[in-house]
Amino acid sequence: MSTSTKPKVRVMSGNEACAEGALAAGIRFFGGYPITPSSEIAEVLCYRLPAIGGRFIQMEDEIGAMGSIIGASLAGAKSMTATSGPGFSLKQENIGYACMTEVPCVIVNVMRGGPSTGLPTMAAQGDVMQAKWGTHGDHPIITLTPNSVPETYELTVRAFNLSEKYRVPVILLLDEILGHTEEKFVIPESVEIVDRIKPSDPPETYLPYKHTESGVPPMASFGEGYRYHVTGLAHDETGFPTNNPAEIGKLAERLRRKLDDARDDIVDVQRVECDDAEVLVFAYGCTARSANQAVLEARSRGLKAGLLRPRTMWPFPDREIHALAQQVKQIIVPELADGQIAHEVEWAAKGACPVKGFGRIDGQPIRPVQILELIEEASR
Amino acid sequence: MAKKLVNYDSYLRLDKFPLIWCPGCGDGIVLKAILRAVDRMEIDKNDVCMVSGIGCSSRTPGYVDFNTLHTTHGRALAFATGVKMVRPDLHVVLVTGDGDATAIGGNHFIHAARRNIDITVLLYNNWIYGMTGGQASPATPSGDRASTAPFGSIEPNFDIAGLAAAAGASFVARETVAKPASMDKLIEKAMKNKGFSLVELFTPCPTTYGRRNKMANPVDMVEDLKRRSVTVAKAERLGSDLPEDAIVTGVIVEDDTRPEYTDRYAKLIQQLSGAVK
């Protein structure tokens, strides 16, 4: 075969880019279960992982897939699963387990219409609150929301890096349109990779849940000589269960603090034409593509519109919204959901300006012209 | 050959004692049997990963000085599968109960057996949900009482060992805590088997099962287990004369011809190394 002049230019779908991103990030274990519209991620990885010494398993159900990636991560492998709505619901208990036991892993949810079986082949953004609060109990979470094929690759890498850096499960929210639309993508030559911090203490003094300054305890893998205990029960620094309110409080406080303190490292927004904007659109994922088109069209018509797009959804960019809310006449929040993020934006704006939600839950994408009309209305 | 005395303390996390188990519970008997097996096999503690779900028996990992993983209810085998796939060199031992493994975890149980993945499952069958206060499990004998079967269970109960055998496990055995010597042998065999192994261990729960079923005295419960035990060989001889309440003990399946899952995967890796772009 002759060498191509542009070897790395490809046309691929968001799901394929997600699998490629995972490989670039160093994935060594994938546990999955077939579900539309996410299955292509598993189909790429089952082919690619064994060839690099990684492991793939199709588990017996969604819950098992989530359990398997936690076990694999504890054994030292960077791990991921991918699913969609119904499967995301089933995984929630074990996602909570990963939060409680601070096991790095990546959960991809290619959102489709719901509730229940809903619309398996149509896009939606209705799982965004579930990503935050799906499992029971208080827990912080990181959720990333790319809006293109190249960005899906980039944020899959980032999802692995953040999960390793902070010892947390990270949720990557795609949607059916992103997952299945193919677009041009130049695969980067190299990416930055972050690995979990290993203990420097000897096994005798190792505390697997140590209240470190950063809040992130070093993590040993099973079989490395550190024989420690992992449990979903409330536990102290040693990892063993405790009913002591002071110890329980310290654990909950540290879990929250380690992400609170890192907020500026995690929160990531894109601003388009925001400097002098009078009308702001807040949108993410596939809807942000329509919003971007609408904002540029509005600008060409002389309207001062801007787009604030979260690439990180959780922790929420509340300060960024609040700052812009002082400046604009209105914030428009289009989403393929019924006001889930609009409510959150309203909370962040704290009354500084009106917030107008525009939800669509019939399986169809929001078209640029629909957002443009809202911008025109708000500009009058 | 002189028997070496087992230094149990060297395997235990004594600072986590006392054990949560009730007086008369059989779980401690199994715990010691596991430690004896590890000791006889001279396995390094760093090379053992003990995984459990939720329930009384599932608290075992907290007391043993291995790599220990106390997971969610019913899902221990899913977590253990992830551990074993990434570290096939570790001895993965799973402790679970009848409710944990065959009700909420039933799906993982049959599929782990089907894959014949090298995990040793020690299933404590006490016919009841002990930790939550005595609710009926899939193993509760028909007619017996539980807090959620106040008039006697009207469901048939699972033959758990039979289930594992049918699903593809390469080693299946049954024993009761009333026969520690036999239990030792079976646990060791299970741990040595390269494949999915199940030892179904009958153990008394006087607190939540015995009390409700006219057997509040733990000694009576152990005596009862002894009385009902019939070896596989004897059961075959008895044929249709086998008593209805018999617990058939011993090796039920031992098949070293079935390929083990992580072995197959390792071969796939070997075959593909450098072959797939």
Add this chain to the structure above:
Amino acid sequence: MSFRYEMRLSGEGGQGLVLAGKILAEAAAIYDDRNATQSQSYGPEARGGASKSEVIISDGEIDFPKAENLDLLLALTQEALDKYNSDLKVGGLLLADAENAARIPEGDWRVYKIPFIGTARDKVGRAIVANIVALGVIVKLSGAVSEKAAEEAILARVPRGTEELNMEAYRTGLAIGEEMAG
């Protein structure tokens, strides 16, 4: 306004329309160095019944990846033609299979009735390459991708051993397009 071209390739499952869409997108993005998106209908719809692939080619960024204002519609079945013609813009190109999508709906379009399937079957020798015959016609009539780029993209995509057959189908399509453009 920068160059933007929207196409919808429609017919029924099994006719290779998604493959044709992928080839067009790859021709534009990889070999012509433009931007392109391809999206297809999924689910039960993709197995028999009406099926479609949408391709957008642009010199600028492609935000909204769904076709809303079609420059070109290919229809290999009547069902697809009836179902998917509503977004074809005034003056747009309608390429309908002469045998299988013969009833042309009302519309202010440039209509070409071409026996894609018949040509593939009778002239090229295999009905299965009707998609590549259509691709040749599309390349010639739309000008959205270069002939060279399409050829490279086809060769990179089709199964090994079928290159000759597909090239024959492609050239046949180009010739039909040439003739139609007349």
